[in-house]
Amino acid sequence: MSLSIDLSSAPARGALRPAPAEEKPHLVGLGREALGDALRAVGVPDRQVRMRVQQIWHWLYVRGVADASLMRNVSKDLREIIATRFDISRPEIVEEQISVDGTRKWLLRFPARGAGRPVEVETVYIPEEGRGTLCVSSQVGCTLTCTFCHTGTQRMVRNLTAGEIVGQVLVARERLGDFPALDTPDGAIVPSEGRLVSNVVMMGMGEPLYNYDNVKEALAIVSDGDGLALSKRRITLSTSGVVPMIRPTGEEMGVGLAISLHAVRDELREILVPINRKYPLKELMEACRTYPGLSNARRITFEYVMLKGVNDSLEEARELVRLLKGIPAKINLIPFNPWPGSDYECSDWDQIERFAAVVNEAGYASPIRTPRGRDIFAACGQLKSESERMKKTERLAAG
Known part of the structure; x- marks a missing residue:
C-alpha cells in the first residue's frame, strides 16, 4: 500500500527547516555574479568575494547544507551575516x-x-x-x-x-x-x-x-x-x-x-x-x-x-x-x-x-x-x- 506522511504539524515542519516567516534575500538560485553582489552589499571586501562565493556555492550545492553554522571554512562573522541577513532554507x-x-x-x-x-x-x-x-x-x-x-x-x-x-x-x-x-x-x-x-x-x-x-x-x-x-x-x-x-x-x-x-x-x-x-x-x-x-x-x-x-x-x-x-x-x-x-x-x-x-x-x-x-x-x-x-x-x- 502507498504511504502518506503528513509533515504539516509544527514539530515536523521544524525538523525539516521551513523557510523563515520574515522575508530575506534567498541565496539559493543566485548565479555566481549575483551571489557576489549580495555579499558585497553586506560588506564583504571585493578581494574576498570570489573566494567566499566559491565556499558558499560548495556548501549549498555540493555539501547540501541549509544552515550557515555548518559552513566550517567560512569565517564566523560571515556565517552570522548569512544566518541573519539571508535565507538558505529549503522549501x-x-x-x-x-x-x-x-x-x-x-x-x-x-x-x-x-x-x-x-x-x-x-x-x-x-x-x-x-x-x-x-x-x-x-x-x-x-x-x-x-x-x-x-x-x-x-x-x-x-x-x-x-x-x-x-x-x-x-x-x-x-x-x-x-x-x-x-x-x-x-x-x-x-x-x-x-x-x-x-x-x-x-x-x-x-x-x-x-x-x-x-x-x-x-x-x-x-x-x-x-x-x-x-x-x-x-x-x-x-x-x-x-x-x-x-x-x-x-x-x-x-x-x-x-x-x-x-x-x-x-x-x-x-x-x-x-x-x-x-x-x-x-x-x-x-x-x-x-x-x-x-x-x-x-x-x-x-x-x-x-x-x-x-x-x-x-x-x-x-x-x-x-x-x-x-x-x-x-x-x-x-x-x-x-x-x-x-x-x-x-x-x-x-x-x-x-x-x-x-x-x-x-x-x-x-x-x-x-x-x-x-x-x-x-x-x-x-x-x-x-x-x-x-x-x-x-x-x-x-x-
Whole structure:
C-alpha cells in the first residue's frame, strides 16, 4: 500500500527547516555574479568575494547544507551575516507520499512574496533501474488548460523563482540521502548505484517556457560542474509548444527538448492542447526541425498521451510518422492517467501496442511509458497542489 506522511504539524515542519516567516534575500538560485553582489552589499571586501562565493556555492550545492553554522571554512562573522541577513532554507515539506512502486511525491510550500501568500507545488521522484528522475515544477498552476491534464484545471497563481525551482532539487536530494554525509532512508526504492537524483525533467506543474528566465537560471545552477553537476544530457525540458522560445532554449540552455504533442491534426490538438491555436503544428514542427544541436544522438522526445477513441487510431499513428518525418525523434506513448472529473479514458492496452508497432516499424523508438505513482496521484498529468486537490479521503476512495 502507498504511504502518506503528513509533515504539516509544527514539530515536523521544524525538523525539516521551513523557510523563515520574515522575508530575506534567498541565496539559493543566485548565479555566481549575483551571489557576489549580495555579499558585497553586506560588506564583504571585493578581494574576498570570489573566494567566499566559491565556499558558499560548495556548501549549498555540493555539501547540501541549509544552515550557515555548518559552513566550517567560512569565517564566523560571515556565517552570522548569512544566518541573519539571508535565507538558505529549503522549501517547507507539507506532505510526502510514497507509492507502492517507490515513486515519491512532495507537496512543497513556499513562503509569501511581497503582498502575496504562501504557495504550493508538487515535485515527484521516480526511481528506476540505473537512474532516478526528478520531475520539477516551474509554475504554481498553469495557464494552458490542456483538457486531459489535472494541472491544467488549477488556475495560474505565479511563476516560481530560480531559487524555488532549484529548491525542489535540494529537497529531493536531502530526503533521499543523496548529499555527502546523509543516509538514504531505510526501505527507499532507489537506483542500486550512482547518484540517486541522476536526471531532472521540467515536466511538473506549469509551462517552463512561460517562465523562461527563471528556468534558465535554475538549470544553469543544476548543471553547474562545481555544484549539483547534472549533465545537460540528463536534463529535459518539456513544452506544450511555445514556438518562439524553442530555439533560445537550445541555444541558451542546451538541454534536451520534449514536446507535449498528443495529436496529429490541428483541429484535435486545439482541443487537447489549446496553445495550438496560437502556434499550430506546422510552426511547431518547423521549430523542432531547426532545434540547435538536434541529431540522431540528441533526439527530440515527443510525448503522446493515449486517449481511448480520441487520438489512438492506427491512421493517427501513420499520420504521426508523416508529421515527424526528417526529425530525429523518440515518441513516448503515455497511457492516460485518470483523475477525478476527467472526461477521458485510457486507450486499451492492445490498441496502445498496435499504435506503437506502427511507429516502431517506421523506424522510431516508441516506448510505452509504464504508469508510475498512480496510487498517490503522482503520474504524468495528475499533479495539482494541495489548495486545489481533493481531500485525502476522496483520493483514497478514488484509488
